[in-house]
Amino acid sequence: MGTTVLEEVVRNYRGQPEKLIAALLALQRHYGYLPEPALRVISQELRVPLSKIYGVATFYAQFRLQPRGKHTVCVCLGTACHVRGSEQIFHQLRRELGIEAGETTTDGRFTLEVVSCVGACSMAPIMMIDEDLHGRLDADKALALLTQYRD
Structure with missing residues (x-):
């Protein structure tokens, strides 16, 4: 069975909090937005507080926290x-x-x-x-x- 995008992002960025934006961009490219369950995993694996992740995701206009229309x-x-x-x-x-x-x-x-x-x-x-x-x-x-x- 293939690796999921979330597993791949975790593998590529685990323990590298300085790579948060790159990880979020990779997730959004796949999902079209940043799903909350994936953000929780990223928080744990990159060792970045969830509050900081939401701060970054809401600061930069290119990030979406809700699914977008077709x-x-x-x-x-x-x-x-x-x-x-x-x-x-x-x-x-x-x-x-x-x-x-x-x-x-x-x-x-x-x-x-x-x-x-x-x-x-x-x-x-x-x-x-x-x-x-x-x-x-x-x-x-x-x-x-x-x-x-x-x-």
Whole structure:
């Protein structure tokens, strides 16, 4: 039987508290987030207090403590997008998905996020679904795009 990712991380980083971030990145690459039971094992094996692990995981934005949806819907609320109606797009998506920013739908299909700027202001308002950038949107176009990701 093969080695689990958690066993491999433990083997690679056991007793090396200075390698905490590398261990957390390896776990998140596999699970998509940092499951609490795995963090308890890492705490013991790397000899790092669980409180410190949570401090690191909540300090760095790339770490997630909750599972993410299959698709991440990200709405830009920066100045150019806001002026062109991104807030209405965001509110329509919230209603449609039944979640708030930072939450995931109960079926695990979508996670909704907001950002301050995507860096494509000339295409405002902007929404990203996964790595796909969609611009010059309104609420109806945003909802239509969402249906393409409902696999």
